[in-house]
Amino acid sequence: MLDLTYDTPKVRTIAGAKHDWELVIGMEVHAQVLSNAKLFSAASTKFGAEPNSNVSFVDAAMPGMLPTINEFCVEQAVRTGLGLKAEINLESAFDRKNYFYPDLPQGYQISQLYHPIVGEGEVLVELGDGTARLVRVERIHLEQDAGKSIHDMDPNMSFVDLNRTGVALMEIVSRPDIRGPEEAAAYLTKLRQILRYLGTCNGDMQSGAMRADVNVSICLPGQYEKYQATQDFSHLGTRCEIKNMNSMRFIQQAIEVEARRQIAIVESGGEVVQETRLFDPDKQETRSMRSKEEAHDYRYFPDPDLLPLVIEQAWVDQIEATLPELPDAKKARFIKDFGLSDYDASVLTSDLDSAGYFEATAQGRDGKMAANWVINELFGRLKKDEKAITDSPVTPAQLGGVIDLIASDAISGKIAKDLFEIVYTEGGDPAVIVEERGMKQVTDTSAIEAAVDEIIAANPDQVEKARENPKLAGWFVGQTMKATGGKANPKAVNEIVAKKLNS
DSSP states (O other), rough: OOOOBBBOOOOOOOEESOOOOEEEEEEEEEEEEEOSSSSSOOBBBBTTTOTTTTTOOOTTTTTTOOOOOOHHHHHHHHHHHHHTTTTTSSSSEEEEOOOOOOTTTSEEEEOOOOOOOOOOOEEEEOOOSSSSEEEEEEEEEEEEEOEEOSSSSSSSSSSSTTTTOOOEEEEEEESSSSOOOHHHHHHHHHHHHHHHTTTTTOOTTTSSSSEEEEEEEOOTTTTHHHHHHHHGGSSSSSOOOEEEEOOOHHHHHHHHHHHHHHHHHTTTOOOOOEEEEEEETTTTTEEEEEOOOGGGGGGOEETTTTTOOEEOOOHHHHHTTOEEEEOOHHHHHHHHOOOOOHHHHHHHHHSSSHHHHHHHHHTTTTTHHHHHHIIIIIIIIHHHHHGGGGGGGHHHHHHHHHHHHHHTTTSHHHHHHHHHHHHHHEEEOOHHHHHHHHHOOOOOOHHHHHHHHHHHOOHHHHHHHHSSGGHHHHHHHHHHHHTTOOOBOHHHHHHHHHHHHTT
């Protein structure tokens, strides 16, 4: 059973000219379903293909073409809902959302407004200060993506690429439980982590596989608590939606900018108009895109080409049985089984590849030592070389071999770092390298004692100083390590130096 006790973070406030204001934020995250085929056609979803090469007759809305539901996409949505501890609706339905845009050939989007496939769930968002915010998920519905309009290839024309048209999207809608820019970024980060663990979305924001619409409003202190008690939105300010955000940094900037814009309007006696806005990171401003449409503006109605979607509980149970260990559970296990700190466990479980690498390295070894080497030495070097953990030149077995040599006192920590560098750049078995290159540390106390005696005899003045100030004994330790080429056992050197100076 997971221990999910936590302290709630303080609410972020912004000082206006007249009042302090609190932020209220909800997010609509569009996550592309990880699937080889689109939601209603067999066309490929491969990213980076030649423009308009992954387009079926259905995607192009050719006359007489009818959509056919992709069962795997439905399974992925159910898997996501289960991963977010959400209610799975055994009956759902598709609707037509009518709007006209050059990259939407049908003139409507097939979506789920009234009967989504996934109901209420939750995401526990841990923050860096040891607090956490529980963000409620209102719903997840399936819908098809639109294409892409390209405006910067020609000064007089726009181009349309329909490769993305019809790709399955999960729209994950949160309640307005997020209370600051940092929390919004942390929520999106945690959501992306969970989706990657589940294998339902790759979370790549650069390619547009995950993007967010951010709803921002402001309220006076105390009003949010009234909303929580009554679920009456009238206690909150008018919200504005910032559309198509695909950067954690820009999301935080946009929320800050939009909140200050609304504060200025309200404090000057004006009223915030509900609308959709775009964020300009260069000008650090949001600008109006269109007035916020309501459901009736899109003329939603049930899609006549698709029957209601009915799934069986037994199928849902089968999917649930295949769920992987999710981030919170894995983190708790790493802390319990390997004795890791909360921070180290968070770093190591940030993605599946890192967690898998660490677990393979730590198996049968000291967990804290393994975490230290993976996080500080390996991750540090990979970051410097701009490499992913999947491209690591050092395997878990090799890094484990280095740790084994330290644990057996065959090498010191300093030698281990030199050994790691050799393995990283040249490869090879750490034990064989140590043997062939004479890197074993000197554990023969008589040899160490002889080196210490020689240094003491050659430095009588330093001996007197060290006896008056024991902290100066470190000088003798350093000289001994230097004399033995860094191979002497540091613990043995310290003990012998202390013994000789006090005799």
